Amino acid sequence: MGRRSEPDVTERPPVAVIGGGIAGAAACISLARAGCPPLWLAPPAEQQAQAFGESLGPGARPILKALGLEDLLTSSAHRPANASFSAWGSDRLTARHAALQAGPPGYVLDRLRFEADLRARAAALAERLPHRLSSAAGEDQVWRLHLSNGENCTASAVVDASGRAAVFARRHSPLIRRDRLIAAATLLRQHDLSVEPTRATLIEALPDGWLYAALLPDEALSLAYFTDPDLMPAGISRDPQVLAAVLKQSRHIARWIAEAGFVPERPPRLYSAGTTRIAAPVGRNGRLPPWMAVGDAAAAFDPLSSHGMTTALWGGWKAGEAMAAALSGDRSGLDAYAAALAEGIADFDRQQARFYAAETRFPNSRFWAARHPN
Ligand SMILES: Cc1cc2nc3c(=O)[nH]c(=O)nc-3n(C[C@H](O)[C@H](O)[C@H](O)COP(=O)(O)OP(=O)(O)OC[C@H]3O[C@@H](n4cnc5c(N)ncnc54)[C@H](O)[C@@H]3O)c2cc1C
Numbered sequence: 001m002g003r004r005s006e007p008d009v010t011e012r013p014p015v016a017v018i019g020g021g022i023a024g025a026a027a028c029i030s031l032a033r034a035g036c037p038p039l040w041l042a043p044p045a046e047q048q049a050q051a052f053g054e055s056l057g058p059g060a061r062p063i064l065k066a067l068g069l070e071d072l073l074t075s076s077a078h079r080p081a082n083a084s085f086s087a088w089g090s091d092r093l094t095a096r097h098a099a100l101q102a103g104p105p106g107y108v109l110d111r112l113r114f115e116a117d118l119r120a121r122a123a124a125l126a127e128r129l130p131h132r133l134s135s136a137a138g139e140d141q142v143w144r145l146h147l148s149n150g151e152n153c154t155a156s157a158v159v160d161a162s163g164r165a166a167v168f169a170r171r172h173s174p175l176i177r178r179d180r181l182i183a184a185a186t187l188l189r190q191h192d193l194s195v196e197p198t199r200a201t202l203i204e205a206l207p208d209g210w211l212y213a214a215l216l217p218d219e220a221l222s223l224a225y226f227t228d229p230d231l232m233p234a235g236i237s238r239d240p241q242v243l244a245a246v247l248k249q250s251r252h253i254a255r256w257i258a259e260a261g262f263v264p265e266r267p268p269r270l271y272s273a274g275t276t277r278i279a280a281p282v283g284r285n286g287r288l289p290p291w292m293a294v295g296d297a298a299a300a301f302d303p304l305s306s307h308g309m310t311t312a313l314w315g316g317w318k319a320g321e322a323m324a325a326a327l328s329g330d331r332s333g334l335d336a337y338a339a340a341l342a343e344g345i346a347d348f349d350r351q352q353a354r355f356y357a358a359e360t361r362f363p364n365s366r367f368w369a370a371r372h373p374n
Helices: 022-033 060-066 070-074 111-123 240-248 252-260 308-327 332-357
Strands: 015-018 039-041 083-087 127-129 133-139 142-147 152-155 157-160 175-177 182-190 200-206 209-215 221-227 262-264 269-272 276-278 291-293
Touching: 015 022, 015 152, 015 308, 022 111, 022 157, 022 308, 060 070, 060 308, 070 111, 142 157, 157 308, 200 252, 209 252, 221 252, 240 252, 252 262, 291 308, 308 332
Parallel strands: 015 039, 015 157, 039 127, 083 200, 157 291
Antiparallel strands: 133 142, 142 152, 175 276, 182 221, 182 262, 182 269, 200 209, 209 221
16 A cells, blocks of 8 residues: 555665765765765775876866865866867867867866865765675665675665776666777876976867867876777887877877977876766666666766766766655655756767767778768
8 A cells, every 4th residue: 555664764774885986976975965874885096997087067066066065176286177179170270169068168177186085075974995896686675785805785775886887787777888989098297398388178180089188287288099999009008109100190289299398107098988878877666775877887978078077976966865865765866867867968969979070081080980970
């Protein structure tokens, strides 16, 4: 007859948040603010793959404000985004507001510092376990979680914020992969300090992919080459000449690097950067307790959009509100989150298709052909 009775809040195990990145930290903060201090499975920072990418979109600011975190951006380690240009569809450099990221510029972050500050805020509000999730099983209104150190624990709900690995969500819903874009990314330092480097972010289309370069707040140059795995030049992570050969195809970014005397600090590292999503990012039906996927675990975007960090913050914020309501018997917030995420993905798909279609200079390139409408 009536509603299924929910366990008493005082006896209920906590919500488990899986993942120590931006989405996981934001989810912990949001859950704690909603009265549900979580259990946080976050491997130690030194065991985490270092995240790359520092362009924070303008949409992040209101989310940080809603989470009481607006002050994180006031550190002098970050600064408002510099001028942004692209050579895309034409050899000429143009102001980049026609690109995927619409609207005013956001911030250029010291990414390590931003994530460390965010994690410290979350750690003060959560019970943190420095272990990875190995597996999970749903039973009797709880999730039984098996951890990498051999211990078990229980949770009344799960927020999967484990990034592209989506370690929990993938077991409950298929992963949809739109492309297999990868990035070879590194930092460059200036050896000749007599030249003032241009404070800018540049994107430049090349025959088999595209280059991204941004001057960071500490004056290092962040550089990444994006292409498909079979088109990534062999040896790019070992041999500096391979990256140099890629730069030879560039007009603007190569000139910027040469004129300011930037030299790679270390060989590039390879990162997955493809567009993926979980078919159903929330679990709210049947006898299993609820779960949701947030950040890259729910939807990972082509970094051309600079959407990733903002979506991770947004997902973490929404997770706190939706899970707190779900544990009180109202699971509509989970549906609202899934619908808003689907809308955001559809919007991204339209912008991405339009932006790639604008580059028509390389008709014989497999990279561009794969991204053009048939
Ligand atoms: C080359 C590149 C450039 C980018 N540039 C930008 C940019 O300029 N601007 C932007 O907004 N976005 C950018 N992005 C995207 C952005 O970095 C991601 O969207 C963002 O990091 C997602 O955060 P997250 O918390 O969801 O995932 P992640 O940062 O991947 O964090 C996931 C966490 O889960 C942990 N984890 C994994 N498995 C387990 C497990 N079994 N148990 C417990 N924990 C686990 C990991 O250790 C990690 O701490 C870029 C991405 C790439 C690849």
